[in-house]
Amino acid sequence: MPDDANKFSRLPNPSRMLLADECPEHHDELLSEYYEDLKPVGVLERRQVELILRCDIDIDRQLRIIAHHLNPLQEIENRGAEMAAEWHRQALMHPNAIHDSDEEEVAPPEAQVLPVGDPRLTPLIASRYAQRRDLMSIHQRELTSAERRRRQAIEMLFKMQDRRRGREVPDAEVVDVKDV
Amino acid sequence: MSRGAANAHRHGAQAQPPQAEIYRHLSRILGRRPTQFDLLEPQPDIAAALHLADCEARLDRAHAHYVKMQAVDRHREFDHLQDQLDDMVFFNWITDPFKREAAQRIMRLERYSAHYANYEKRLAGRYLREAQSKRDRALIEYMGYV
Numbered sequence: 315m316p317d318d319a320n321k322f323s324r325l326p327n328p329s330r331m332l333l334a335d336e337c338p339e340h341h342d343e344l345l346s347e348y349y350e351d352l353k354p355v356g357v358l359e360r361r362q363v364e365l366i367l368r369c370d371i372d373i374d375r376q377l378r379i380i381a382h383h384l385n386p387l388q389e390i391e392n393r394g395a396e397m398a399a400e401w402h403r404q405a406l407m408h409p410n411a412i413h414d415s416d417e418e419e420v421a422p423p424e425a426q427v428l429p430v431g432d433p434r435l436t437p438l439i440a441s442r443y444a445q446r447r448d449l450m451s452i453h454q455r456e457l458t459s460a461e462r463r464r465r466q467a468i469e470m471l472f473k474m475q476d477r478r479r480g481r482e483v484p485d486a487e488v489v490d491v492k493d494v
Numbered sequence: 495m496s497r498g499a500a501n502a503h504r505h506g507a508q509a510q511p512p513q514a515e516i517y518r519h520l521s522r523i524l525g526r527r528p529t530q531f532d533l534l535e536p537q538p539d540i541a542a543a544l545h546l547a548d549c550e551a552r553l554d555r556a557h558a559h560y561v562k563m564q565a566v567d568r569h570r571e572f573d574h575l576q577d578q579l580d581d582m583v584f585f586n587w588i589t590d591p592f593k594r595e596a597a598q599r600i601m602r603l604e605r606y607s608a609h610y611a612n613y614e615k616r617l618a619g620r621y622l623r624e625a626q627s628k629r630d631r632a633l634i635e636y637m638g639y640v
Contacts, residue, residue, distance in 0.1 A: 330558045333565055357522050358633070358640075361550070368557065379564060393573065394601035397580045401598075448612050449567070456564075456619050463626055470630065474637070 331368060333375065341371070352471065355478060362471040369464035376457040383446050383453070386438030390445065507559035507621050511551035519547035523636070539639035546636045549629040556618075556625035563618035569610040576601065 329338045348367050354360045382388070429435070443450055520528050523543045532540045579597055 330554075331561050333561060357525065358637075361522075375564065391568075392604055393568075394576055394604040397576060398598050398601040401583055449608070452612055452615050452619070459619065459623060463623075466630065470633070477637070 372460040542636040546632040549632040560622040572607040
């Protein structure tokens, strides 16, 4: 992490901008690498680099969320249906059986491992996509939006850096024509 | 401005950020703590910096809200309603068939929970895009004075 990172651009609490499965330490490492790579000077440029990093994290996040929602082995949660089914089940049970069923522990379902590169999963994934079309469209839109924001932020950073470098160039010296 | 929109500007993700956060951004932009004189009668460059600081604080807030909404797939208040209904039925099984049917129908309104969660997610994305756009414009304006 650069020495001046804490002074200017880095937010005091980057975890505010991260989900539970994203690590603030990893964020700091990436920020440090971005600083080394893009070499920002001054507060505004450093802030711009931080926004580029946020966009990159967001792109990665959106892809991860889309992949999670398209997992064909994941069960779709339907709390209402589960509750209504439980009402019916308990209504049909004998009172003693209800008491016994409360005491028995329900084992958590075993985690299913998704086979990698299996083309037989394609119809299942397509079906899952159709079931969650609204949600998919939102995440795909956010993905496109994050990519656009990233492109604009990089463009803005380069403009700022060009402007700074242009300012450092000394003015042209007027030379007397007779001397040439 | 409609009543709903005004409410969103007062309490929601678009609400005015805390002054401390704006001043923190302003101090970073100016490279020094702003004086009382800066804030009472700001010169054009200070005014632009102040506007940029405000936009930066709003962008942070909108981004935090956007990130929070990414993990939400269900409407919290609808879940609360379902839980309450479940408790009511569990502790006192409804014998009236019409009420029981009504309770079951409420349980079947699952899609509305997802619908409102998606609506809020879409709204959070819009707030972020708006905040980013305003911040970029404020930055370009401020760059004219640096």
